[in-house]
Amino acid sequence: MNLSKYSLAELGWRPFFLQQLSLDELESFQPARVFSVNRNQLVLRRPDAEDLHLPLPRKLAPLAPGDWVLLDENLRPQRLLERQSLFSRKAAGSQLQEQLIAANVDTALIVCALNDDFSLNRIERYLVVAREAGVQPVVILTWADHCELTHERVDAIRALDQNLDVLAVNALKSEELEPLNAWCSSGQTLVLLGSSGVGKTTLARQLTGQDLATGAIRLSDSKGRHTTAARSFHPLQAGGWLLDTPGMRELQLPAAETGVKAVFSEITALAEDCFFRDCQHQEEPGCAVLAAIESGDLDSRRLEQYHRLLREQAQHAASLSEKRKKGRELSKVRKTLIDKRQ
Ligand SMILES: Nc1nc2c(ncn2[C@@H]2O[C@H](COP(=O)(O)OP(=O)(O)OP(=O)(O)O)[C@@H](O)[C@H]2O)c(=O)[nH]1
Ligand SMILES: [Mg+2]
Ligand SMILES: [Zn+2]
Numbered sequence: 001m002n003l004s005k006y007s008l009a010e011l012g013w014r015p016f017f018l019q020q021l022s023l024d025e026l027e028s029f030q031p032a033r034v035f036s037v038n039r040n041q042l043v044l045r046r047p048d049a050e051d052l053h054l055p056l057p058r059k060l061a062p063l064a065p066g067d068w069v070l071l072d073e074n075l076r077p078q079r080l081l082e083r084q085s086l087f088s089r090k091a092a093g094s095q096l097q098e099q100l101i102a103a104n105v106d107t108a109l110i111v112c113a114l115n116d117d118f119s120l121n122r123i124e125r126y127l128v129v130a131r132e133a134g135v136q137p138v139v140i141l142t143w144a145d146h147c148e149l150t151h152e153r154v155d156a157i158r159a160l161d162q163n164l165d166v167l168a169v170n171a172l173k174s175e176e177l178e179p180l181n182a183w184c185s186s187g188q189t190l191v192l193l194g195s196s197g198v199g200k201t202t203l204a205r206q207l208t209g210q211d212l213a214t215g216a217i218r219l220s221d222s223k224g225r226h227t228t229a230a231r232s233f234h235p236l237q238a239g240g241w242l243l244d245t246p247g248m249r250e251l252q253l254p255a256a257e258t259g260v261k262a263v264f265s266e267i268t269a270l271a272e273d274c275f276f277r278d279c280q281h282q283e284e285p286g287c288a289v290l291a292a293i294e295s296g297d298l299d300s301r302r303l304e305q306y307h308r309l310l311r312e313q314a315q316h317a318a319s320l321s322e323k324r325k326k327g328r329e330l331s332k333v334r335k336t337l338i339d340k341r342q
Contacts, residue, residue: 004046008047011033011047012188012189012241017031029071030070031070031071032046033066034066034068034069035065036232036233037064037065040056041055044077052071057076063080064083064086064087064101064103065102066104067103069081084103086133087100087135087191088100088133090252098254101191102191105243106189107183107191108126108133108190108193109191109203110130110140111140111203112198114153115143117195121305123160124309127164127263128253128263129193129256129259131258131259132256132259133259138166138180139165140166140169141166141167141168142171144168145173154166167180172206177207180207184236184238186238187239191245192242196247200244208236212234252316253312253313254316255316257313259313260309267281270288270289271289274286274287274289275287281303289303
């Protein structure tokens with residue numbers, strides 16, 4: 001038998017989850033953490049017990065890796081506990097569907113390579129997703145061994161947010177990753193985010209000591225080949241848990257107005273001084289944001305990206321609320337039909 005040797009606290013259990021249990025649940029239910037989810041199977045990890053492999057429970061909302069569920073005496077999942085944080089993205093190729101990436105994450109390692117693929121716009125996009133999820137971001141720049149602009153690029157990211165932790169590394173060298181241990185201690189949950197080929201699995205190999213598969217990038221354009229497909233947690237050598245994710249060709253934002261406003265906090269602060277309360281910072285007179293661009297205090301790239309991300313998330317938020325409205329109308333029609341039958 002393959003018993004888990006972890007305690008509840010080591011699996012990431014917190015008072016936040018305990019507080020959600022009723023007295024009855026405390027007596028007869030046990031918590032378990034979702035360690036991986038795929039199309040039809042769920043793996044749950046429990047303290048001092050074997051992992052459970054179950055079909056996806058239909059009565060629970062869609063589950064994400066990292067979720068906590070309560071099991072009844074027959075080890076059937078009965079309830080999903082409220083999440084402390086949730087990462088989602090707009091599912092590729094779909095207008096409406098949101099794809100759950102990970103729940104109850106403490107730190108998001110946003111990975112970007114210091115090669116032709118480097119992009120401040122993309123880092124900002126990931127930062128928005130992290131802030132929206134309520135998760136602390138740490139930016140890791142890989143391929144520092146092949147880059148002559150490392151210092152400039154680190155400075156450019158620090159200029160986005162003075163409090164942001166940024167680390168430039170050669171991901172193949174474990175000693176360069178030691179500063180990351182600060183976020184990896186026992187009970188901590190981390191997720192790796194970034195495009196394909198930036199070195200997420202290379203980092204995961206170093207931090208977990210496991211032999212995970214990586215893939216060579218194309219030399220012509222530094223693009224990866226989408227080597228990682230599954231999503232499941234790996235134990236970190238420093239004690240926590242790490243979720244490696246498949247590289248995303250295009251991370252499309254879910255509804256994320258709060259995240260955008262937080263990542264572009266200097267624009268949010270300037271907007272307080274705009275003449276019009278609902279100023280869109282496009283061409284209005286008395287716009288403090290446009291004045292800051294004029295005087296060189298604000299980079300016009302920042303404002304363009306702010307507008308772009310706000311627009312993108314607004315489109316998704318609008319289509320979601322349309323979908324919910326349609327859902328409500330449909331359930332009203334169903335109810336009327338049922339009422340008529342009775
Ligand atoms: N020289 C150098 N090579 C690196 C570095 N980081 C990653 N690589 C190489 O880049 C290639 C791609 O790395 P992976 O770790 O598979 O990338 P990934 O982000 O997991 O890619 P997907 O799974 O496709 O999303 C591998 O050949 C790595 O050895 C680095 O810092 N320096
Ligand atoms: Mg990978
Ligand atoms: Zn304005």
